[in-house]
Amino acid sequence: MTDPGDFDAAWLPDAAFRAVGARRSLVRGGPDLLADTVHRELADACARFGGEAVRGADAGGAGLVLDLTGDNPADEGFTLGRADGVTTVTASGGRGLLYGLFHVVRLGEDAFAGDLPPRTHRPALATRMLDHWDNVAVHPVTGQVERGYAGGSLFWADGEARGDLDRVRAYGRLLAACGINAVAVNNVNVHATEARLLTDRLGDVAAIADVLRPYGIRTHLSVGFATPMLLGGLPTADPLDPAVRAWWAAATARVYEAIGDFGGFVVKADSEGRPGPFAYGRSHADGANMLAAALEPHGGTVHWRAFVYDHRQDWRDRSTDRARAAYDHFTPLDGRFADNVVLQVKHGPMDFQVREPVSPLIGAMPDTRLAVELQVTQEYTGQQRHVCWLGPMWSEVLRFRPAGGTSAGRLADGLVAVSNAGDDRFWTGHPLAQANLYAFGRLAWDPEADPRAVLDEWIALTHPGAPARLAEGLHAILDGSWATYEKYTAPLGVGFMVQPGHHYGPSVDGYEYSPWGTYHFADRDGVGVDRSVATGTGFAGQYAEPWAKLYESPDTCPDELLLFFHHVPYGHVLHSGTTVIQHIYDTHFEGVAEAEEARRVWAGLADLVEPERHARVAERFEEQLRSAREWRDQINSYFLRKSGVPDARGRTVH
Amino acid sequence: MTDPGDFDAAWLPDAAFRAVGARRSLVRGGPDLLADTVHRELADACARFGGEAVRGADAGGAGLVLDLTGDNPADEGFTLGRADGVTTVTASGGRGLLYGLFHVVRLGEDAFAGDLPPRTHRPALATRMLDHWDNVAVHPVTGQVERGYAGGSLFWADGEARGDLDRVRAYGRLLAACGINAVAVNNVNVHATEARLLTDRLGDVAAIADVLRPYGIRTHLSVGFATPMLLGGLPTADPLDPAVRAWWAAATARVYEAIGDFGGFVVKADSEGRPGPFAYGRSHADGANMLAAALEPHGGTVHWRAFVYDHRQDWRDRSTDRARAAYDHFTPLDGRFADNVVLQVKHGPMDFQVREPVSPLIGAMPDTRLAVELQVTQEYTGQQRHVCWLGPMWSEVLRFRPAGGTSAGRLADGLVAVSNAGDDRFWTGHPLAQANLYAFGRLAWDPEADPRAVLDEWIALTHPGAPARLAEGLHAILDGSWATYEKYTAPLGVGFMVQPGHHYGPSVDGYEYSPWGTYHFADRDGVGVDRSVATGTGFAGQYAEPWAKLYESPDTCPDELLLFFHHVPYGHVLHSGTTVIQHIYDTHFEGVAEAEEARRVWAGLADLVEPERHARVAERFEEQLRSAREWRDQINSYFLRKSGVPDARGRTVH
Structure with a gap:
């Protein structure tokens, strides 16, 4: 048997169920396997927080009623409303009922405050x-x-x-x-x-x-x-x-x-x-x-x-x-x-x-x-x-x-x-x-x-009930983390500058002479793949307009995809106003600085996060920083050696 | 049990023992484990080729006498001579006797022709x-x-x-x-x-x-x-x-x-x-x-x-x-x-x-x-x-x-x-x-x-008894094969331009940013490691003279080690009269051509080599050629992209 302590509660900690668990709730309809799941969830929550979960029978005084009105597995939607002190979830299928429950859980006390006009929720993708x-x-x-x-x-x-x-x-x-x-x-x-x-x-x-x-x-x-x-x-x-x-x-x-x-x-x-x-x-x-x-x-x-x-x-x-x-x-x-x-x-x-x-x-x-x-x-x-x-x-x-x-x-x-x-x-x-x-x-x-x-x-x-400082810190760490990762790894839409096989860590030429079709064509003059229709592989022409035209020319291609669509000289000036080579240096220094800042923010949240979780993330940040510096230095050195253009700001490129 | 057919006879086919196996031989001295081995070798050979192998007793009419005169395991030497129609191997230790036997086997009929003044053979290294x-x-x-x-x-x-x-x-x-x-x-x-x-x-x-x-x-x-x-x-x-x-x-x-x-x-x-x-x-x-x-x-x-x-x-x-x-x-x-x-x-x-x-x-x-x-x-x-x-x-x-x-x-x-x-x-x-x-x-x-x-x-x-054409062919294939391999792989003493880990096939930058201490420092201007005392790591100074002085300067350093000891521009002129970059192109084209020629020679030896052996080598040549071309093209492309210097002879560099 797996010890329940072996795995983290993730986004379903007990405390997330406080609002539903403190109330009297009723699950109606069925028999239905998923309605039973909904009831069991409520019963577990009520056992913790003092409410009462009723299944099947009519129950006066319920603050939450989940009503299964049919047995349509294809309909995953539910309607949520609140009137007369009762929050109601109505669904014609068991999945809808279950998703309705978790919607109420996400709302927490907001699901039980004032009136809510009935609103139907349904997944966009089947x-x-x-x-x-x-x-x-x-x-x-x-x-x-x-x-x-x-x-x-x-x-x-x-x-x-x-x-x-x-x-x-x-x-x-x-x-x-x-x-x-x-x-x-x-x-x-x-x-x-x-x-x-x-x-x-x-x-x-x-x-x-x-x-x-x-x-x-x-x-x-x-x-x-x-x-x-x-x-x-x-x-x-x-x-x-x-x-x-x-x-x-x-x-x-x-x-x-x-x-x-x-x-x-x-x-x-x-x-x-x-x-x-x-x-x-x-x-x-x-x-x-x-x-x-x-x-x-x-x-x-x-x-x-x-x-x-x-x-x-x-x-x-x-x-x-x-x-x-x-x-x-x-x-x-x-x-x-x-x-x-x-x-x-x-x-x-x-x-x-x-x-x-x-x-x-x-x-x-x-x-x-x-x-x-x-x-x-x-x-x-x-x-x-x-x-x-x-x-x-x-x-x-x-x-x-x-x-x-x-x-x-x-x-x-x-x-x-x-x-x-x-x-x-x-x-x-x-x-x-x-x-x-x-x-x-x-x-x-x-x-x-x-x-x-x-x-x-x-x-x-x-993190139910955590102070705003935790949410602010997590946003500071997470919101820009994709952009940060992009900065210290792959510039301007170039891909595959990774170690072959396991794909962790930099190897600028690791896939350059491989059979995998993953090239950047960097030479002493420039870098990137010409995928234009006019002079390249024609890939840009696979798009419908307006994209085909936009991607076709380096003048209109978005900076972040420039090297995916075009081979340009290192001195090519981006829409941002900087050259490709200087962009490479700048973003690699910035990316590492941003990762360092994220680590600093995380360290400051130690009092708000359970110790084991905090320690795990802190340990990962050490590796992230080591690796980010390796990316920065290898990418910068590679392109300095190739281009011969020094960093305009005189930072250390090895 | 291993089936004897499971392994090749290599350099000890039965036919290599024809000269000793056709004669009467005597092994004297002992008891000694290795003298017994010598006797067994002779007995096996004689069973095939009609001679007679005698152990221990005096044997009139022996054409080959192997005489163990002591029990000194430290003495691995033997003395070989021939007089009065008898070839004699004398050794004071069993190993010497065994090595003497194999020496006679190598000599073949030459061990039994005319007189041989006694000569002592002893390994240079213990x-x-x-x-x-x-x-x-x-x-x-x-x-x-x-x-x-x-x-x-x-x-x-x-x-x-x-x-x-x-x-x-x-x-x-x-x-x-x-x-x-x-x-x-x-x-x-x-x-x-x-x-x-x-x-x-x-x-x-x-x-x-x-x-x-x-x-x-x-x-x-x-x-x-x-x-x-x-x-x-x-x-x-x-x-x-x-x-x-x-x-x-x-x-x-x-x-x-x-x-x-x-x-x-x-x-x-x-x-x-x-x-x-x-x-x-x-x-x-x-x-x-x-x-x-x-x-x-x-x-x-x-x-x-x-x-x-x-x-x-x-x-x-x-x-x-x-x-x-x-x-x-x-x-x-x-x-x-x-x-x-x-x-x-x-x-x-x-x-x-x-x-x-x-x-x-x-x-x-x-x-x-x-x-x-x-x-x-x-x-x-x-x-x-x-x-x-x-x-x-x-x-x-x-x-x-x-x-x-x-x-x-x-x-x-x-x-x-x-x-x-x-x-x-x-x-x-x-x-x-x-x-x-x-x-x-x-x-x-x-x-x-x-x-x-x-x-x-x-x-x-x-290949006992094979015609001269086989030996000539094997020399043509083997004599220069190290030089050929060097030509299509690593120029001028540069090493480690190999795929990381398994080390097969080219990856010019594969170890360039690694922790293994194996770098070539190629950039757009030049390549090689400065190991001089004057301006480099000082490694050249670890040698005694005349080597320290010879390796210290690119003017005296042998071409084949130039990039091991010096970082030089691509235009540096070698003692051979060509530039470093042109040498890279030339040797890579030559190396592949030489490997192609070796394959051609081997194909022409099909009638002189047993089919399974011939087929195995032929199959390896296919892979060698594929790999050699890959080496040639990757190395040439890499250095063209870096140096920007075209091949003076206009051959295809991708």
Whole structure:
């Protein structure tokens, strides 16, 4: 058994339930599994704070009534109002009721003060999913959790299911409280052991699904395209082969026998060495639709990843541009995917760099369902050793208007992210990285939410009753932390200046002569990738207007994306008025200074934060500072050696 | 049991024994284990080729008499002569007799033609040792064999001794045939499992020693300095602590109970994170002498490695120079080491790069016994995927005269090398890398031997009776292969432009901002490390004259070491008449062309080489060419981007 003390309460500490726990509440309707969850939450809170929780019967004198009026699982909305001293949540489905409860929890005493006109809340995106890149068997290269920075897996350990599911249950509860309704429990790189989650290890998945279901979360599986060959003994995985289709149909039917509300499959195909339909001369629509056909009778969905590119590119070949790949591969297929296929598109055209433009594929396939994929796990943003609050980055992505009209967040059916959680006591390694996990769920619910308001919610829930000084301090540390990280790492939209393989720490040329399609082309005269239509790879032309025109010219391209779209001399003057080379020096010195200031602010909050949490963050700040200085000095030295231009302010560049 | 077909005959194919096997031979003297080995070799050969081998008694009509006249294990010499139709080998010790036999085998029919005046042969170096960097337990980073490129370990597999020792026996026989008399059976980085070879796993070592002993090979162990703490439960490993000394004395005595002729310990201390005497404020003489005291009563030796440097250097710090470290650490200790301590010094001041000057420590400690350490395993010279015949490199090292007088080879007591052999069918991965293993032994016997003659020996033994065209082809491929490898990889003495970690393939800046002390300081104006006394780190001043003066100035420094000793502009004109930058381009194009030519020559030898061997080498050439082109293009592009100087001959630089 997991000791409850083994994991942090995160944004659901007991004290966050004080307002509901001190009252008399009634949960009506059902029978319904999620209404029971709502009741249990209230009963637990009341046991602590002196209220009373009633289920089913009419109860006079209730201050809070949660009314389940139907059994519609598709309707996740709820209506909240208050009149005559009674706060009412009404929902036609169990999930809505649960989300309504957590909304009341967030409001705290405000939910019980004065009248509230009835207002309906409903998630903007139907699917709000976390993908876990967790391996069952420890992989010799990527370990238990690929790109995991928070200990081991929540689900798997050393080749087996963990068995003890208390932590998974607590995780499900945290996810429900920020609105997440789907979890994929294994890595998109499906290795041999993990393939068997679909077959003889299915019981392990069903056990997880049973624990997540009371929190409104459907369980999904990543599957490998070649599984009919690997496990079914078939000579092919051709998606048009009847035997292959029959194998998937039968395998999928068995999954639904074990997990009636199974969510569906996540697929990484023809990507970074994974098998896929290309081997059979079939399109990705053929591949996805085959799985869709197997899932359709049961109500399941295929999340088909658009992360398809040539990862064996020749660095000498300047005509191939990885940034173009997803758009080039998928736009010809628009309208050809089945209704229960969702194309899962990374938010940027490359791979979760600290700064990328929004992928031009988003908005380019009006007849295809879209999920935008984010990365909560901080692969390229400090690996949960650096503080890096990603709410503002995601908000920029979701508010981006691909054709000047509807925002990316409104165009999508789903928001998906790679989870940053593991079996670490604080869930996320860096305790402040909990804010990212929380914000992901809340932005999936409302992609146009103000990230600052989301952060306020997270702070208030995590530290109920704390003085304003704590919130101010956390804002001072977190609000600008993405910008700070960008400053001391990657200038002006350049990416991949990281150590190959593990991706932590700087290596300016680490990927420059690699087959991964990730280049900056720095030479003694300038730096950046010409992706213009006029003289470069043409990537800028994949955008609709106004973006295509804006990105096409260095005169109009935003500074922060200049080197993503253009190769310019070191002396090129930015809109900010400074040169590229001086910008590199300035931002690297500023970034370190800002990280030092954040550490100082955190030190001053020691009296307001529980000691273990404070110590963990303080320890991470030491590593962040060491690493930030290393970034500053390596980047500055590299570009001084190349450009020969000294820092105009005479600071030390080694 | 190992199937004999599992391993190649290398330089001891049956046919190499035709001349001795067709005759009547007599082995006299003993009883002696090695004389028995000699007799068995002859009996086996005679069974194949129709001769007769007699042991002990006088035998009229013998064409070959091997006479053991004493039992002096320290005398490894033998006298060979021929008169009255009888070839005679006389030795006062069993090893000499065995080496005499293999000498006769090398001579073939020439040993039985006409008269030969008696001539005594004796090894120049007393210790001729191979270190195996083999782990017992597979290490998560370095694997079963650290820097091994020939399959698994000969001795260990997956945490256990292999049990089947047939392959080890065959290995011992091969080593005896080239004069090697010592083997260390485990990695100098001694991890937890391997530490126990000294204690409860000692039986595994004894079993290996039993198999190697009949071939005149003494077995050595690498030991960890902190073993008294790890296994003995002591609170310290202080070499002056009486309990520590007593622990080592007792452990060593137990080793000798199991292995009466145990050779001694190999120690890597205070090096790359290994524990050592510095932790206790003691000197390396204190540390080595403690182990020497434990070994001395039993006749054992400590091989104490001088590979001590700061591997956590700050790349910003230009005053620290790793090349200086061994000399700076050890010269103050000259005369303070016990008589049974041998200081084991890498041949260059850095770490087995394709080109380094000879270490200034060699010859700088006249009152300390010296072993020169080479690397037969091709960590930095193509990892047995590239053909790289190292005889000429080693010969340069061994013929180097540190003070203008005695050569390095004559100054040393021993020659030690990291083995390139594993459980690969061809022993060494690349079949042509067998030549390196053979040459190591032969150069340890005679450090002034002509490497070309050694190669002739190896060719003739490995391919008995082959036509001259094969020898010519192999010379064409091998003679210049080190120079070729140098050309397409590292110019002018620059090292470490390799992929970090595994060290295969180019990464010009891979170690440039690392803590390993391995920098080239390339910027837009020039490249190289100023190690002069006048303006640099002073390393050049560690040499005796004439070298100190020669290396001090770029005007006199040999071209091939220029960038090791000096930072010069790309336009600096070499003694060869070309500029540094043009030299980089020229040699990289030449190197690839030479490798292509070598592949062509090998293809033309298909009719003269057994198919499996030919195919293996042919397959390696494909990878060599791919890799060589990658080296050429990355190095050329890197320096074009930095220098801005185009290739004067207009070839393609990407």
